[in-house]
Amino acid sequence: MTSSATPSLSAEMRAFIEALPKTELHLHIEGTLEPELLFALAQRNKVDLPYASVEALRAAYAFTDLQSFLDLYYAGANVLRTEQDFYDMTMAYIDHARADKVRHAEIFFDPQTHTERGIGIDVVFAGIARALREARDQHGFSSAMIMSFLRHLSEEDAFATLDAALPLRDLYKDLWNGIGLDSSERGNPPEKFARVFARCKELGFHLVAHAGEEGPPEYVLSALDVLKVERIDHGVRSEENPALMQRLIKEQMPLTVCPLSNLKLCVVDDMAEHNIARMLRAGLAVTVNSDDPAYFGGYMNANYLAIASSLALTREELLQLARNGINASFLPATDKARLMQEVEEFGSAH
Ligand code: ADE
Ligand code: ZN
Numbered sequence: 001m002t003s004s005a006t007p008s009l010s011a012e013m014r015a016f017i018e019a020l021p022k023t024e025l026h027l028h029i030e031g032t033l034e035p036e037l038l039f040a041l042a043q044r045n046k047v048d049l050p051y052a053s054v055e056a057l058r059a060a061y062a063f064t065d066l067q068s069f070l071d072l073y074y075a076g077a078n079v080l081r082t083e084q085d086f087y088d089m090t091m092a093y094i095d096h097a098r099a100d101k102v103r104h105a106e107i108f109f110d111p112q113t114h115t116e117r118g119i120g121i122d123v124v125f126a127g128i129a130r131a132l133r134e135a136r137d138q139h140g141f142s143s144a145m146i147m148s149f150l151r152h153l154s155e156e157d158a159f160a161t162l163d164a165a166l167p168l169r170d171l172y173k174d175l176w177n178g179i180g181l182d183s184s185e186r187g188n189p190p191e192k193f194a195r196v197f198a199r200c201k202e203l204g205f206h207l208v209a210h211a212g213e214e215g216p217p218e219y220v221l222s223a224l225d226v227l228k229v230e231r232i233d234h235g236v237r238s239e240e241n242p243a244l245m246q247r248l249i250k251e252q253m254p255l256t257v258c259p260l261s262n263l264k265l266c267v268v269d270d271m272a273e274h275n276i277a278r279m280l281r282a283g284l285a286v287t288v289n290s291d292d293p294a295y296f297g298g299y300m301n302a303n304y305l306a307i308a309s310s311l312a313l314t315r316e317e318l319l320q321l322a323r324n325g326i327n328a329s330f331l332p333a334t335d336k337a338r339l340m341q342e343v344e345e346f347g348s349a350h
Contacts, residue, residue, distance in 0.1 A: 009309045016315060016350055017304045021342045023325035024097060024105040024289055024300055026233050026256035028148075028182065029086075029128060030077045030113060031292025032093040041079040041088070049079075061295055066214050066265050067184055069295060077113050086127025094135045096293070100300040103339055104142040104329055107132070108180050111161055112150045121164045129175055144330060145172065146208060148180035149196065151188040158196045166203075177330055180233065181209035181223075189215070190222040197227040206230055206330045208256075213267060217241035224253065231256055231328055236267060239275050249283045254328030258291035259307050260298050271310035280317060287325040319347045 009017075033041075035054040042049045051057040063069040080086060090107075097105055109128055111121045128145060135141035147165055149158040169176065179200040181193055190197075190209055197207055211223040213234035220238050223229045224247075235255035238244050248255070257276050262268045268275075279286045288307065293299045298306070304321070307313060313321075326339045 009305060013308060013315075014305065017308055017318060018301050019101060019346070019350075020304070020318060020322055021339065021346055022100065022102045022300050022304075022322055023287075023329050023339070024102050025231065025254075025287055025325060025328055026108070026258055026289035026291055027093070027105055028073075028108045028110070028292050029090055029093060030080070030110060031073060031296075032096070032294050033076055033080075033089050034092065034294045037089065037092055038076055038079055041081075041085050045079060045081045045085070047079050047081075061264075063265055063295075066186075069265055069292070070184060073292065073295065074113055077110075078117065080114060081119065083123050083127040083130070086124055087131045090128045090131035091134070093293075094131060094141055096299045098135075098139060098141060102141075102300055103342070104326075104331060104335075106144045106146055106178065106330060108146050108148045108182060110148050110150055110182065111165065112153060112157065115161065115164070121161070122168060125165070125168050125172055125176070129172055132175055142331070142335065143175065144178065145176045146178035146180045146206075147176060148182045149193060150183040151181050151192065151210075152184040155193055155196050158193060159199075162196060162200065178206040178208060180207075181227070182233070183210075185210060185213055185215040185219065189219055190227045194226050197229075201228055208233055210234055212237040213262075214265075217244050220244060230254075230330075234258065234262075234267075236262060236275055236279075239279065245279075245282065245284070248285075252285045252327075254285040254287055254324065255279070256289045256328070257286050258289045258296075259303050260293075260296040261291035263306075264296040271306050274307060274311065276307055277311035277313060277317070280313075280320065285324050285328060286321065287328050288321050315347070315350070319343060 035057045039054055111124050114124050115121055132143045207229045208231045209223040209227050209229045210233040212220040217238050217240050231254040233256045288303050290299050290303050322343050326336050
């Protein structure tokens with residue numbers, strides 16, 4: 001995001017946002033594949049691309065809805081072939097996240113996007129995990145992996161993916177702690193995955209699901225009541241159901257909101273109309289996240305800057321968003337307390 005896109009922010013406010021310690025809880029690692037790396041991997045793996053240049057590819061990122069994005073996102077993932085490719089993509093994300101003062105990231109990955117193309121699920125896990133471990137060891141960058149099922153595919157396919165992944169659980173027990181649900185929401189309600197989510201709950205995974213991005217508030221309700229999720233990814237359409245809003249406030253159910261994503265996918269027409277500020281002020285546990293930053297125009301700081309300028313957020317509100325992210329994470333209590341202290345010290349110092 002360029003400075004011209006956030007004209008009304010003071011230099012002090014910009015500096016405050018850029019230095020604020022953050023957590024990222026809604027990030028698709030395949031959505032961090034920047035056009036430059038996509039082209040480099042295509043060349044390395046001898047994959048033909050239907051675009052003449054990085055600029056031509058970037059120019060194609062003009063979306064009308066979720067599906068128009070997903071079509072390009074799955075096509076882009078086709079350049080990922082080797083463990084090194086998954087490592088390089090993840091390392092590039094970590095560099096962006098660290099520059100944006102992200103202290104902890106819980107990262108979605110979609111194995112079915114890759115196994116469908118004949119890439120081994122072990123290759124996907126290994127590349128992502130190698131980068132995350134290296135960042136933890138070298139920089140103290142904390143992270144977790146959330147394996148997500150593609151909801152446009154069948155529940156049987158999700159079970160097969162779970163079966164293929166479970167033998168790897170021990171190998172990645174320091175990282176893989178969650179299960180998610182993403183891809184085309186409309187027409188693929190949470191109930192479709194009731195049994196596989198029940199199995200994942202029995203296995204002790206944390207559970208999350210995309211709901212109420214394009215789909216109706218009823219999908220948020222069934223993600224809560226049928227899938228038993230601990231966070232709702234997006235959830236912005238919950239506002240259409242006042243009783244649901246009251247429940248989300250009462251239960252302090254986290255919503256992982258992605259402002260630039262919502263703008264790019266036409267979930268909102270204008271950032272000034274985004275409901276994240278209203279929801280925050282109503283007492284919902286909303287958090288800020290970047291979703292697919294390579295496709296939507298920016299990483300964490302760009303998302304914070306966009307809402308701060310368009311919705312006139314105060315420093316205290318920005319601190320509350322950062323606190324909400326820590327509370328909503330799947331970190332152990334001691335790590336949450338350490339991060340919370342960092343945010344409070346930052347707030348006092350600024
Ligand atoms: N996969 C990647 N980004 C997504 C989004 N915003 N909604 C649903 N599925 C996705
Ligand atoms: Zn998402």
